[in-house]
Amino acid sequence: NAGVTQTPKFRVLKTGQSMTLLCAQDMNHEYMYWYRQDPGMGLRLIHYSVGEGTTAKGEVPDGYNVSRLKKQNFLLGLESAAPSQTSVYFCASRLGGHEQYFGPGTRLTVT
Amino acid sequence: AQSVTQPDIHITVSEGASLELRCNYSYGATPYLFWYVQSPGQGLQLLLKYFSGDTLVQGIKGFEAEFKRSQSSFNLRKPSVHWSDAAEYFCAVARSGNTGKLIFGQGTTLQVKP
Numbered sequence: 001n002a003g004v005t006q007t008p009k010f011r012v013l014k015t016g017q018s019m020t021l022l023c024a025q026d027m028n029h030e031y032m033y034w035y036r037q038d039p040g041m042g043l044r045l046i047h048y049s050v051g052e053g054t055t056a057k058g059e060v061p062d063g064y065n066v067s068r069l070k071k072q073n074f075l076l077g078l079e080s081a082a083p084s085q086t087s088v089y090f091c092a093s094r095l096g097g098h099e100q101y102f103g104p105g106t107r108l109t110v111t
Numbered sequence: 112a113q114s115v116t117q118p119d120i121h122i123t124v125s126e127g128a129s130l131e132l133r134c135n136y137s138y139g140a141t142p143y144l145f146w147y148v149q150s151p152g153q154g155l156q157l158l159l160k161y162f163s164g165d166t167l168v169q170g171i172k173g174f175e176a177e178f179k180r181s182q183s184s185f186n187l188r189k190p191s192v193h194w195s196d197a198a199e200y201f202c203a204v205a206r207s208g209n210t211g212k213l214i215f216g217q218g219t220t221l222q223v224k225p
Contacts, residue, residue, distance in 0.1 A: 004154075031211055040120070042201060042215035043155075050210060058212065090154060098143045098162070098205040100213060102154040 002026055004103035006091050012109045013081045021076040021106050023091030029101075031094045032074040033058075034066060036087040037105075043090060049074055081110045113138050115204050117216035124192050125224045132187040132219050134202030143205035144185040145213070146176055150198045158200075161185060172196070197223045 007022045023032065030051050035043040035058075045058030049068040063085060065077045074093075078085060088107050092100040114137045124130055136142055143162050147155040159170025166178040176187045185202060202216040 033212070040217055042115075042217045043203075043213075044215070045212055048210065048212060056210070092155075094211055098211050099145075099157060099160060100211065102147075102156075104154045 004091055004093055004101050006089075006103040006106050008106060009104070010107050012111065013078075014111055015082060017081050018077070018079050019081065019108075020078075021089055021091075021108075023074045023076070023093075023103060024072055025074075025091075025093040025101070026072060027093060027095065027101065028071070029093035029095045030071075031100075032068065033092045033094075033100065034064070034074065034076045035090045035092065036060065037090060038087050046076065046089075081108075083110045086110045113204060113206060113214050115202050115214050115216035117200075117202055117219050119219050120217065121220045121222070123222040123224060126194050127191050130187075130189045130192045130196070130221070132200050132202075132221070134185045134187065134216060135183050136185065136202075136204045137183065138204055144176075144178060145203045145205070146170065146174070146185075146187045147201045147203060148172075148198050149201065149218075155201065158187070192221075192223055194223045194225065197221055 004025045033048040034046040037043045044060050047066040049055050052071040055066045067075045091103040094100045116135045145160045146158040149155050161178045199218045203213045206212040
């Protein structure tokens with residue numbers, strides 16, 4: 001099993017550009033999450049999904065959209081990137097217990 | 112509101128010395144508590160978790176943590192630190208309900224001196 005994978009690993013965007021981050025898991029997990037990690041702030045939840053076809057807002061959803069068309073994939077979109085979205089983005093998944101499994105992260109820089 | 116506080120942003124210990132990382136939480140019910148470790152440039156790896164039962168939980172890599180309800184704490188300990196333990200450590204609490212959303216502390220960076 002590959003576990004949780006994220007694509008791409010690194011990306012540099014200009015302000016106003018759009019992009020999609022892909023998270024994939026091969027563990028048949030129901031729940032998936034997108035977090036952002038900023039220095040001194042830990043991880044903050046952006047959006048999450050409790051199952052295929054469902055999404056919900058987390059703590060810091062503004063400027064992001066998500067989709068969960070397939071159970072194994074959870075996409076995070078930035079429609080118009082801003083420098084404040086420079087961060088490291090982590091995806092996580094879980095089955096039914098509370099333990100979450102994390103991907104390796106995507107480092108995004110917006111100039 | 113639920114919250115997690117890690118009072119120490121940065122800790123330096125000598126290799127072979129003991130370690131304790133502090134974590135305090137604010138939560139109305141019995142919490143689900145976690146410690147994760149993040150090595151530089153890596154994702155988060157679960158060290159240990161507490162759901163119920165014995166308040167002293169054992170984890171991977173020789174770590175343990177003790178849940179103290181009276182102090183709202185879940186401190187992480189290791190008797191003898193190795194240089195490879197240098198990393199960032201996060202305490203987290205799972206929110207109530209079945210969504211499983213985690214609230215993370217700010218993190219503690221551990222530096223190990225030779």
